[in-house]
Amino acid sequence: MEPSSSARGQSRNERYSKTEKREGEDRWFILDNAASFMPALTNATATLAFRVSATLTERIRLPALQEAMASLGPRFPYFAVELRSGFFWYYLEPLTDRTPAPVADSRYPCLNMRARRRGSLLYRVRAYGSRIAVEFCHVLTDGAGALAYLKAVIMEYYRLLGVETAEPCGILRPGETPSPEESEDSFNKYFDRGMPFPERGRKAFHIPSLPLLPGQYRVTTGIIPLADALRAAREHGATLTEFMVAVYFASLQDIFRALPAPIRRGMRPILSVEVPVNLRRIFASGTMRNFSLFVLPTLDTRLGSYDFPEIVGRVHHYMQAEVHRKGISRQIARNVGGGRNLIVRMLPLALKGLAAKWVHSHLGEDTISGSVSNLGPVELPEPLASRVERFEFIPAPRVRCKSNVNLVSWKDRLYVCFGSLASSPEMERHFFTRLAGMGLPVRLESNM
Amino acid sequence: MPICPNCRVELAETAKHCPLCHAPVQQAQPVQPTESTQPPQTSEPGPAASAYPELAIDVDQFERLTEPQKRKVFLELSAVLSIIACLTVLAVELLIERRVGWSLYPVASIAYLYVIVAVPVAMRGRGWTAAWAVAIATPLYLLALDLFDPSSSWFPAIGAPIVAVVEATVMACAALISRMGRRGLNAIGVALVGASAVCIGVEIVLDAARGRPVYPEWSAIVAITCLPIAGALAYLHYRVMRRASLKKLFHL
Numbered sequence: 001m002e003p004s005s006s007a008r009g010q011s012r013n014e015r016y017s018k019t020e021k022r023e024g025e026d027r028w029f030i031l032d033n034a035a036s037f038m039p040a041l042t043n044a045t046a047t048l049a050f051r052v053s054a055t056l057t058e059r060i061r062l063p064a065l066q067e068a069m070a071s072l073g074p075r076f077p078y079f080a081v082e083l084r085s086g087f088f089w090y091y092l093e094p095l096t097d098r099t100p101a102p103v104a105d106s107r108y109p110c111l112n113m114r115a116r117r118r119g120s121l122l123y124r125v126r127a128y129g130s131r132i133a134v135e136f137c138h139v140l141t142d143g144a145g146a147l148a149y150l151k152a153v154i155m156e157y158y159r160l161l162g163v164e165t166a167e168p169c170g171i172l173r174p175g176e177t178p179s180p181e182e183s184e185d186s187f188n189k190y191f192d193r194g195m196p197f198p199e200r201g202r203k204a205f206h207i208p209s210l211p212l213l214p215g216q217y218r219v220t221t222g223i224i225p226l227a228d229a230l231r232a233a234r235e236h237g238a239t240l241t242e243f244m245v246a247v248y249f250a251s252l253q254d255i256f257r258a259l260p261a262p263i264r265r266g267m268r269p270i271l272s273v274e275v276p277v278n279l280r281r282i283f284a285s286g287t288m289r290n291f292s293l294f295v296l297p298t299l300d301t302r303l304g305s306y307d308f309p310e311i312v313g314r315v316h317h318y319m320q321a322e323v324h325r326k327g328i329s330r331q332i333a334r335n336v337g338g339g340r341n342l343i344v345r346m347l348p349l350a351l352k353g354l355a356a357k358w359v360h361s362h363l364g365e366d367t368i369s370g371s372v373s374n375l376g377p378v379e380l381p382e383p384l385a386s387r388v389e390r391f392e393f394i395p396a397p398r399v400r401c402k403s404n405v406n407l408v409s410w411k412d413r414l415y416v417c418f419g420s421l422a423s424s425p426e427m428e429r430h431f432f433t434r435l436a437g438m439g440l441p442v443r444l445e446s447n448m
Numbered sequence: 449m450p451i452c453p454n455c456r457v458e459l460a461e462t463a464k465h466c467p468l469c470h471a472p473v474q475q476a477q478p479v480q481p482t483e484s485t486q487p488p489q490t491s492e493p494g495p496a497a498s499a500y501p502e503l504a505i506d507v508d509q510f511e512r513l514t515e516p517q518k519r520k521v522f523l524e525l526s527a528v529l530s531i532i533a534c535l536t537v538l539a540v541e542l543l544i545e546r547r548v549g550w551s552l553y554p555v556a557s558i559a560y561l562y563v564i565v566a567v568p569v570a571m572r573g574r575g576w577t578a579a580w581a582v583a584i585a586t587p588l589y590l591l592a593l594d595l596f597d598p599s600s601s602w603f604p605a606i607g608a609p610i611v612a613v614v615e616a617t618v619m620a621c622a623a624l625i626s627r628m629g630r631r632g633l634n635a636i637g638v639a640l641v642g643a644s645a646v647c648i649g650v651e652i653v654l655d656a657a658r659g660r661p662v663y664p665e666w667s668a669i670v671a672i673t674c675l676p677i678a679g680a681l682a683y684l685h686y687r688v689m690r691r692a693s694l695k696k697l698f699h700l
Contacts, residue, residue, distance in 0.1 A: 059456065059457060059458050060457040060458065061449070061457070061458045062457045062458060062466075062468070063459070101467070103507040104454070104455055104466075104468035104469040104501075104505045104507055104510075105455065105468075105500070105501050105505070106500075106504050106505040106506070106507075107501050107502060107504045107505075108504050111506075112506040114508065117508075120508075127468060128455055128457070128501055129455075129456040129499070216504070447500035
């Protein structure tokens with residue numbers, strides 16, 4: 001009996017979603033759908049590297065951290081890889097002879113990760129004082145994958161110091177056999193060929209600011225009591241993410257309105273904020289590769305000025321309407337369908353790179369004013385939780401959308417981390433001033 | 449436990465340098481030991497906990513080769529490549545003609561090329577020593593070329609004197625230029641004088657080798673052309689363009 005077309009499609013999806021090719025010594029990996037074209041977009045500044053860090057309650061003991069990383073290496077074989085160029089696609093080659101080890105932290109995080117350099121890992125663990133920071137290139141994974149790795153490092157580090165965790169609560173441990181699901185490309189798994197593509201975004205406003213000097217990246221972290229932030233969000237009938245997106249929109253609008261009229265007329269009037277969505281919450285997946293897409297709420301300033309409750313309302317309804325399985329499936333259909341297109345597949349890598357740069361610039365960065373990403377509340381079992389003071393989540397530096405914000409909640413605090421390549425901290429000033437104006441106590445820290 | 453002054457992490461007892469930033473380590477102040485099974489009492493995240501390092505560190509810088517390491521790699525690589533080239537030409541001739549003849553010329557040339565490239569690299573910072581080494585290698589190379597062909601001998605009468613004249617003039621000019629307080633057009637003038645001297649010396653050597661009376665002809669024309677220009681350059685340098693220098697002139 002002939003298999004049905006849906007069964008054939010499912011079987012094809014299963015085949016495409018397997019990123020691990022061959023086994024043992026000959027093992028290599030293909031990139032997930034979201035990462036396929038990313039390597040062509042990287043350079044010393046736009047590294048696509050983001051950071052998740054945990055500040056412990058006591059100073060880091062380097063020998064234990066080194067040992068923890070070394071013992072976790074085999075547990076995450078899909079991370080211990082280098083990027084290689086094939087004729088048609090990039091691929092990941094295991095670096096079997098290299099033991100992952102911590103490196104020095106820098107004043108400017110997330111910079112100088114050379115993804116395309118032979119022998120370079122696509123992630124690093126940095127130690128400074130009592131802080132362990134993992135910086136991952138987006139080619140490898142997204143925030144959820146990075147956080148899972150950081151939790152594993154913390155647990156193993158403390159285990160080596162004699163702090164045993166009875167209930168690991170899903171944290172991966174050395175010695176376990178990695179599940180094939182961890183390295184799967186879930187985009188391909190949930191690809192539905194029949195879905196229509198989503199509409200293209202319109203070109204959006206970008207904050208007019210000179211860039212920082214090369215080699216600099218400003219990180220500004222605002223620490224806010226979580227209960228106060230949640231209360232403020234609830235008062236506006238929104239979730240925390242929606243509330244923060246609205247604050248970001250309001251700040252963008254303030255900057256836009258404050259521009260002199262002749263300059264403002266030359267700028268694009270659409271404000272648009274990229275809000276990544278962790279698809280693991282919508283589709284069942286245990287992948288450690290990228291599995292997030294974004295929605296793009298917009299405001300059209302030609303329609304007039306928006307007051308804050310109006311912005312929150314628009315963002316809330318947009319998010320409620322867009323963040324669901326059907327809407328996201330359309331994006332997956334567009335991205336995966338493009339990757340499976342025969343013409344795209346037959347293009348040599350160099351031409352794919354040129355095309356990727358054009359698409360990224362014209363259909364990606366051009367349509368986004370900035371991004372707001374919420375990693376959500378981080379949870380750790382005891383006795384680890386009482387030994388971690390804070391978590392931070394720093395966005396990857398972006399050349400066009402210069403100021404972006406990431407959020408992470410830990411215990412009773414919300415950490416709002418701005419990463420900016422703009423010489424002017426205007427966006428941060430507007431954002432945190434608005435929060436403080438709403439009565440939220442904000443404590444700021446910065447590396448510049 | 450020793451603590452890295454930059455990374456502020458605790459290092460192994462035996463550590464002399466921080467493995468992260470390579471800084472020499474310092475001993476920590478004595479602290480009260482904490483029970484590892486009891487969570488330490490901490491509080492509000494203090495400024496020290498959130499501070500970033502003062503230095504902007506590119507971790508790849510620790511993996512880059514140092515200048516001496518780069519020189520060593522270059523010398524080793526160029527030696528291996530030179531040896532392979534020499535063995536190849538020797539093998540080709542042995543295979544085809546079953547003797548060693550013409551292949552000695554490329555072998556000697558490759559060896560000489562290696563010396564004049566490798567010696568300045570190996571003796572970086574000791575310029576005069578390197579210059580003397582190259583000065584000795586050049587006549588040896590020419591002598592070797594002469595010896596490879598037993599049917600004629602040109603080195604004692606022509607090769608050696610010309611090399612001596614050229615090397616002596618170049619060394620003298622280099623010594624003179626290196627002692628100049630302010631180098632500019634005067635250095636070009638000295639080079640022109642040196643070129644005239646070389647031409648005269650070469651013509652004298654050739655005349656003597658042919659058994660003709662020593663009388664400068666074409667070299668005198670070179671000298672008559674160059675020396676006034678050298679004089680004019682010296683005049684311009686010392687009297688007109690007092691602040692000129694070659695570095696400024698050519699944006700070096």
